[in-house]
Structures are given as structure tokens and as C-alpha cells.
Amino acid sequence: MTSRIGKPDTESDTILHERLAGDGIRHFVMVAGAGSGKTTSLVKALAQIERTQGLTLRRNAQQVACITYTEVAVEEIRGDVGNDELFHVSTIHSFLWTLIKPFQNNLREWVINRLREKIAEEQEKIDKPRTREATKVHAAELIERYGRQLTEIGPVKSFRYGTGSDYSNGVLGHSDILKIGPEFIAGHVLMQNVLARRFPVVFVDESQDTDPAFVDALRQVADAVPVDFCLGFFGDPVQKIYMQGAGPILAEEGWRTLEKPENFRCPQAVLRVINRIRAEDDGLQQTRGRQMVVDGEEVPVEGTARMLILPADDRRQARLEEACRWLADQDGDEGWMNAEDEEALRLLVLVHRMAAARLGFPNLYSALNDKSPEELGSGLVDGTAWVVRPFLSFILPLVLARREGRDFEMMRLLRKYCPRLRPDALATADTAGFLDSLKEHVEELVTLLEAGDGASIGDVMCFVRDSGLVALDERYIELINTYTETAEPIVDPATENATLRFMQCEAEELWGYRKYIEKMSPFATQQGIKGAEFNKVIVVVDDQEGRTNTFSYGKYFGVTELSDTDRANIEAGKDSTIDRTRRLFYVCCSRALTDLVVVVFAEDTNQMRDVLLQKAYFDPECIHVLD
Numbered sequence: 001m002t003s004r005i006g007k008p009d010t011e012s013d014t015i016l017h018e019r020l021a022g023d024g025i026r027h028f029v030m031v032a033g034a035g036s037g038k039t040t041s042l043v044k045a046l047a048q049i050e051r052t053q054g055l056t057l058r059r060n061a062q063q064v065a066c067i068t069y070t071e072v073a074v075e076e077i078r079g080d081v082g083n084d085e086l087f088h089v090s091t092i093h094s095f096l097w098t099l100i101k102p103f104q105n106n107l108r109e110w111v112i113n114r115l116r117e118k119i120a121e122e123q124e125k126i127d128k129p130r131t132r133e134a135t136k137v138h139a140a141e142l143i144e145r146y147g148r149q150l151t152e153i154g155p156v157k158s159f160r161y162g163t164g165s166d167y168s169n170g171v172l173g174h175s176d177i178l179k180i181g182p183e184f185i186a187g188h189v190l191m192q193n194v195l196a197r198r199f200p201v202v203f204v205d206e207s208q209d210t211d212p213a214f215v216d217a218l219r220q221v222a223d224a225v226p227v228d229f230c231l232g233f234f235g236d237p238v239q240k241i242y243m244q245g246a247g248p249i250l251a252e253e254g255w256r257t258l259e260k261p262e263n264f265r266c267p268q269a270v271l272r273v274i275n276r277i278r279a280e281d282d283g284l285q286q287t288r289g290r291q292m293v294v295d296g297e298e299v300p301v302e303g304t305a306r307m308l309i310l311p312a313d314d315r316r317q318a319r320l321e322e323a324c325r326w327l328a329d330q331d332g333d334e335g336w337m338n339a340e341d342e343e344a345l346r347l348l349v350l351v352h353r354m355a356a357a358r359l360g361f362p363n364l365y366s367a368l369n370d371k372s373p374e375e376l377g378s379g380l381v382d383g384t385a386w387v388v389r390p391f392l393s394f395i396l397p398l399v400l401a402r403r404e405g406r407d408f409e410m411m412r413l414l415r416k417y418c419p420r421l422r423p424d425a426l427a428t429a430d431t432a433g434f435l436d437s438l439k440e441h442v443e444e445l446v447t448l449l450e451a452g453d454g455a456s457i458g459d460v461m462c463f464v465r466d467s468g469l470v471a472l473d474e475r476y477i478e479l480i481n482t483y484t485e486t487a488e489p490i491v492d493p494a495t496e497n498a499t500l501r502f503m504q505c506e507a508e509e510l511w512g513y514r515k516y517i518e519k520m521s522p523f524a525t526q527q528g529i530k531g532a533e534f535n536k537v538i539v540v541v542d543d544q545e546g547r548t549n550t551f552s553y554g555k556y557f558g559v560t561e562l563s564d565t566d567r568a569n570i571e572a573g574k575d576s577t578i579d580r581t582r583r584l585f586y587v588c589c590s591r592a593l594t595d596l597v598v599v600v601f602a603e604d605t606n607q608m609r610d611v612l613l614q615k616a617y618f619d620p621e622c623i624h625v626l627d
Contacts, residue, residue, distance in 0.1 A: 004040045004080055005047050012260040013041055017048045025254040026230040027222050029207070033236055033286045034274065034590035035265030035533070039073075042066070042205055042234050043080040046087060049201055054086055062198060063088040067095050068205035077205070088199065092214055093174055096181030097161045099195060103184065107159045110180055111167050112150065119146045145474070165473050169419075173473055178211055185217035189224070196225040207235030209245035219252070226254070238281050241584050243378070243550065247575070262288045263590075265533055267303025269622075270589065270596045276617045277586045281579075290593065304331075305589075305596045306622045309608050312544060312601040320347075320540065323599055323626055331595075335536060346534040348588050360512030363505045364457075372498035374550070383517040386475060387502055393417070394470055395460070396514050399449050402442055410442070419471045441467040451508045458483040458503035479503065537592040539585075542601040549577055556581040558611050559602070 009017070012030065019026055032038035049057075049064050057064065066081075066089045068074055074089055081087045090098070100107065122139040125131050131139075152168040165173035172180070184191045195202075202218065204210055215233075222231045237248040251257045263271055263286040271289040278284055291298040308326075310319045327336040338345055356365035368380040368387070379385025383392050394417040401410040415421050420438060441463075448455045448463060461480050464470055472480075483503040490497050490504060541553045543560070554560030556578050562570075569576040589596055598618070602608035605625045612623055 004043045007037070007040055007044075009044070010037075010041070010260060010262055012258045013044055015256075016041070016045055016258055019256055020045060020048050020230065021052045023227075025226050027226075027232065027252065027255045028258060029233045029235075029249045029251050029255065030258045030260060031236060031282075031284065032234060032260040033263060033278070033284055034239060034587065035263040035290075036236075036260045036286070037262070037264055038234055038236070038260070039076065039080075039205070041260060042203060043077065045203065045232065046081055050084070050086060053201075057086060057200070062200055064201040064203070065090075065095060065199040066203045066205065067092055067210075069209055073205060092181075092211060093161075093177045096177050096214070099191065099198075100177075100181055100184050101161070103191075104158050106184065107172070107180065108153065108156070110183075111159070111172075112153060114176075115146045115150050115153075115167065119143050122146070162471060166471055169471070171471060171473075178214070182211070182213035182217040186213075186220055192221045192224050195221055196229040200228060201230045201232075203232045203234065205234050207233035207249050208237045208240035208247055209235075209242050211244065212246040215246045215249065222252070238278055238284070238583050239587050241580070241587060243374070243580075259284060261286050263290075264288065265290055266590055266592060267301040267594055269303045269305040270592045272619075273305045273596065273617055274586055274590045277582060277589065280582060281586070301594065303592070303594050303596070304622075305592075305618060306624065307598045307600065307612060307618045309600045309602055309605045309612070309623070309625045311605055311627060312542065312603050316542065316601060319601075319626075320599060323597075324538075326626060327597060345536045345538070346532075346591065347538045347540060348591070355516055356512075359516050361505075361509040361516070364502060364509040364513055366493065367498055367501035367505055370493035371495060372493070373495055376498050378550075386473075387479070387499055388513070390461075390464070390470055390472070390476070391510050392514065392517060395445070395464065396449070396510060398442065398469075399446050402446050414438070414442075414469075417470045418468070420468050441469060445469065449507055449510070451511070453508070455507045456503065457505050457507050457510065460507050461503065533591050533593050535593050536595045537588070537597070539588045539596070539598045540601075541598060544601070551581045551584055552577050553581055553585070553600070556585065557600075557608070557615060559604075559608060 012032075016028060016030065019028060030038070030041060032041060046064060046066065063085070064087050066077055066087055068077060068089070068091065071091060074091055077089050081089065088095070088098070122142045125139045126136050126143075149168050156168070156170040159170045159172050161177060162171040162173060165171060165176050185195060202221075204215075204218070207215070218231055222229060233249045235249065240247050261284060263274075266274065266286075266289055268289045271286060275285050278286070290301045290303070292301050293299075306327075308323050310316075310323060313319075324336045328334050335345060353362070353365060353369075356362050365380070368376045368385060372380075376385050376387070379388070383389075394413055398410060398413045401407075401413065418438075420434070444467075445460070445463065447453065448460050458480070461472075461476065462484065465472060465477065465480055479499050480503075482500060486500060490501050493501070543552055543554045549563070549565075552560060555562055555566065562578075566577055568574075570578070589598070600608055600612070605627060609623060609625050612618070613620055
């Protein structure tokens with residue numbers, strides 16, 4: 001265990017440790033606000049389990065499951081617990097695959113039923129009298145494909161977990177695992193018993209963003225095995241910024257809800273702001289704030305929190321730079337102008353067309369953002385969109401490894417993603433010729449992605465498909481076929497055109513996009529920085545850059561009229577645009593270690609100032625109009 005263990009216990013930590021060491025029902029929900037040290041509480045809880053039950057668990061060959069949202073979070077927690085085999089730390093997908101992998105017959109049955117469902121869905125489209133002829137033709141092609149896959153399932157010896165589904169070759173994708181796992185757990189008592197026996201303690205990190213079906217499945221296990229099984233959720237409903245998350249975890253009878261109000265990150269000025277924001281949500285008031293040692297004593301850091309209102313005209317980038325200059329002059333601190341140090345200064349934006357232009361991927365951004373499906377728009381922000389995943393996980397890292405002469409990393413990537421290096425493929429290959437061919441194909445891929453080569457993203461994907469460098473799921477195969485059949489450039493943004501427009505972008509734009517996603521610039525999206533912290537934070541509020549009704553600062557602040565849907569959601573108590581934007585605003589403002597600035601672009605700066613003075617998130621003297 002790392003130094004987190006040595007940190008003092010908060011009151012909620014102490015209560016939780018007593019509960020974990022006690023008898024009877026031990027299930028709990030910990031609500032931990034931004035900067036509270038949620039991960040510290042989680043790691044300390046793992047240490048408590050090791051102290052009180054570790055010997056018994058090891059003797060019974062059992063483990064403590066710690067399930068979190070991203071691979072980054074997995075590595076962070078693993079860094080704390082070390083290589084102790086007592087702890088099984090993984091993402092949701094990996095955890096579910098660990099459970100369902102042995103049940104190969106059930107997996108085969110699920111795949112067969114899934115293909116039959118797809119056939120029925122496409123047949124329903126054909127049977128509808130108003131369906132367009134082109135849609136019917138496409139549906140018939142899909143029915144033929146799914147039918148062919150049904151006949152190809154028989155020879156598949158076993159199924160494995162991959163990035164995208166390829167049923168004919170026994171590959172289950174991310175979305176498959178997230179459907180199968182909760183379904184198996186909820187529908188089979190045997191699976192519930194297997195889970196509880198193998199993992200008698202399950203902690204779920206970032207519970208507010210966890211898939212609701214998975215949360216419900218775990219609840220069923222907790223109900224079925226109330227005493228010998230311990231289920232714990234760590235999260236913060238006010239930091240739920242993804243549409244698909246479970247949100248608040250309601251405690252069952254006998255469960256314990258623990259609130260962790262401490263904030264160890266934010267200075268006092270910022271703490272006052274985020275408490276005013278949070279007061280409109282669950283009302284949890286965070287305490288303490290960031291402190292520093294002066295003359296041997298801890299004293300609060302005051303920091304700064306300001307709001308700048310700028311005209312929403314065609315000079316946005318210039319005005320933002322002028323605002324940074326104003327801040328530097330006001331504070332006598334050139335750090336506001338240090339746009340190259342991403343650790344010192346972060347600009348957080350709702351959707352960053354400005355960053356896309358500056359970093360060299362404006363067309364890629366437009367393709368996946370403008371009038372595109374919600375899953376592509378949100379996936380563009382965090383790099384999870386299915387069309388960009390092969391590039392971020394394999395293609396671009398492979399090209400970089402080859403360019404930089406990192407042969408070991410290149411082979412690691414190929415072994416992980418290239419179907420040509422699977423044991424069954426290698427068994428029948430001419431080794432010398434095979435390796436030469438593979439090397440030549442990697443070199444061609446490097447050339448295709450050179451700046452100025454002129455290749456499109458579609459050209460790259462055609463080459464990847466034909467060379468067999470990576471396994472592609474059926475969606476990508478279909479997209480590549482559509483790309484090769486489309487001669488004319490697609491200019492108009494439309495939902496059905498998004499992926500094709502992406503394929504027609506120049507491949508070199510992928511490098512700027514990678515820099516953006518890998519946070520190698522001072523720009524970051526507001527949805528992509530949860531858990532991070534920076535000395536100086538500038539939150540850029542500009543609804544004109546928004547792409548859907550998911551977020552609207554205008555509606556949240558009260559200067560944009562609500563839609564009928566907004567009013568209906570609010571009246572029904574459903575999650576609304578205002579709720580989502582409030583949570584996003586809280587996440588953004590709570591990133592600052594010393595200084596926070598919210599820059600608002602407004603059509604009417606005086607109206608915006610009056611509204612924000614009334615909202616009172618920031619002290620009146622800290623709100624400035626810069627015309």
C-alpha cells in the first residue's frame with residue numbers, strides 16, 4: 001500500500017472501517033464531493049478489508065473486486081495496492097468478462113439469439129409499408145449477413161473479448177460484454193452465487209457513471225447474499241456528466257449512506273463558489289478547503305475566483321487572449337499567458353472548435369460534432385467514439401512506435417491487436433515470408449499517415465482492412481464499403497453523413513486530434529477532466545459551440561428560454577438540461593488548486609452580468625465585463 005494509507009482518517013472513513021469490520025449487513029454508499037479524496041477513502045477501505053479479512057479470503061482463494069470506470073483509474077488504484085493478488089482491480093468490462101468467460105455455451109446461445117433479434121429488427125423495417133426502398137435494400141443485405149454469421153457460429157470453438165464484435169471469429173465487443181454480463185448476473189442464480197463466492201467484497205468506484213443495468217445486477221446479488229457479501233459504492237451524483245450513468249445510488253434497507261464533505265483541493269474562494277453551485281443540487285456543503293503549512297501550522301489558502309463576461313462576436317479567440325493578458329496584468333502573474341504549460345494552466349471548454357482549428361483537425365471535429373449522432377459527438381470528446389477507437393488504441397501508437405524505433409512496443413501492439421499474429425494464423429504461416437509481409441505493411445501504414453501524403457482516413461482504413469493489421473467489427477466493415485462506393489465529397493452535416501464525412505477527412509488530422517485527446521495541449525473539454533486538478537483553470541462558457549441540447553449554460557444561467565421538453569422534464573422530476581449543465585459547471589469549477597476564472601461569451605454582456613449577479617455564484621466584485 002502507498003502513502004494514501006498514512007493519511008488521517010476522516011469521520012466517514014472511521015465509520016466505514018467500523019462497518020467493514022462488523023457483522024451483519026455491511027453494504028454502503030459513500031458520497032464524496034470533488035477534491036474529497038474519494039480514491040484515498042477507497043484505498044483505505046481496501047486496506048481495512050486486508051487487515052480484518054485478508055487471511056480468511058486468501059485461505060479460501062477469494063478476492064476483493066475493485067471496479068472502476070477507466071483504465072487510467074485502474075492503474076492509479078493498482079499503483080496504490082501494488083501487486084497484492086488479494087485485490088482484483090479492473091474496469092467494468094474486464095470484470096464482467098472474468099465472470100462470464102467460463103460460460104461458453106451460454107455465450108454461444110446469447111450470440112445466436114442476438115443475431116436472430118437483429119434479423120427480426122431488419123425484417124420489421126422491410127415489412128413496414130412506408131419504409132424507403134433504399135432502407136429495405138440495406139436491411140435485406142444485413143439480414144443476409146446476419147444469416148451467414150448464424151451458419152458460421154457452429155465452428156467457433158470459444159468466444160473471446162475484443163474491442164469490436166466479430167461473431168463469426170468468436171469475438172465479443174465492449175457493448176456485447178456490457179449487455180451479457182448484467183443479463184447473466186440478473187437472470188441466473190448460479191451466476192450470482194459464483195460472483196459472491198469468488199468476490200465476497202465488491203467496491204464500485206465512480207458509481208454515478210456506472211452502467212445502471214450493472215448496478216441493478218449487483219443489487220440483486222446483495223439481496224440474494226445479504227450477510228456473506230459486501231457491496232460498496234464510491235461516487236458523487238453531482239459529478240455525473242455522462243448520460244448513461246446510474247446517477248444517485250439509493251441505499252436499500254439496512255445499508256448505510258456516508259457523506260464525505262471535506263475538500264482538500266480547492267482554495268477558499270473556489271470552495272465558496274462550488275458550494276453555491278451545489279446548494280441547488282443535493283445541498284452537500286463541502287468543508288475545509290486546501291491548506292498550506294506556514295511557520296509549522298496549516299492555514300487555509302484563499303486563492304481567487306472570478307468571472308469575466310466577453311462579447312460573443314467573431315473575435316472569440318482574440319478576446320480570450322486579451323482576457324488572459326488582463327488577468328496577467330491584474331495579478332502581476334505571467335502564468336496566465338503560459339499556454340504551453342498544461343499543468344499550470346487549463347482552458348476548459350464545452351466543445352472545443354477553437355482547439356480543433358488550432359491543433360489541426362477542424363474537418364474531423366466538424367464531421368463528428370455537427371449534427372452527428374449523440375454517441376459520436378460525446379465519443380469525440382473523450383476518444384470513445386467507435387470510429388476513432390482503432391486509431392487511438394492501435395493504429396497511431398503503432399505508427400509512432402515504428403517512427404521512434406521502439407520495436408518492443410510495436411510488437412506488443414501487433415500481438416494484442418493484429419489477427420495475423422494469433423496462434424491459429426501463425427500455425428499455418430511461412431514464418432520468414434509472413435514477417436517480411438507484416439513489416440512491409442507497417443511501413444506502408446507509416447507512409448499513409450505522413451503529413452502531406454494526402455491520404456484520407458478512409459484510405460487508411462481500407463488499407464488496414466485489406467492488410468489484416470487489425471480486426472474490425474461489422475460496423476467498420478460496412479462503413480469502409482460505403483466509403484469506397486462514394487465518389488463525391490460529402491459536405492452537408494447530417495446525422496446519417498457523420499461517419500462518412502469522417503472517413504473523407506485527411507488522415508493527418510488524426511495527429512492533432514490525438515494531441516487533443518492525450519491532453520498534450522492546454523485545452524481540455526469540460527466533460528473530460530473529472531478527477532484532474534490544475535493550478536489555474538479557465539472555464540470557457542460559450543453555448544454557440546454546443547452541438548446538442550445535452551448542456552446549455554444559457555438555460556442554466558437563465559438567459560435562454562426553456563424548451564417544452566425542458567419544462568416537461570423538470571415538471572416530471574427527470575434529468576434536465578439544467579441539471580446536467582449544473583453538474584458540469586460544478587465539475588469544472590472544482591478543478592482549481594489556486595485560481596479559477598469563468599469566461600462567459602454573451603450576446604448581451606450587461607444582461608449576462610445582471611443575471612449572474614442575481615445568481616450569486618461569484619462575489620459581485622469578482623464579476624467583470626470586458627468589452
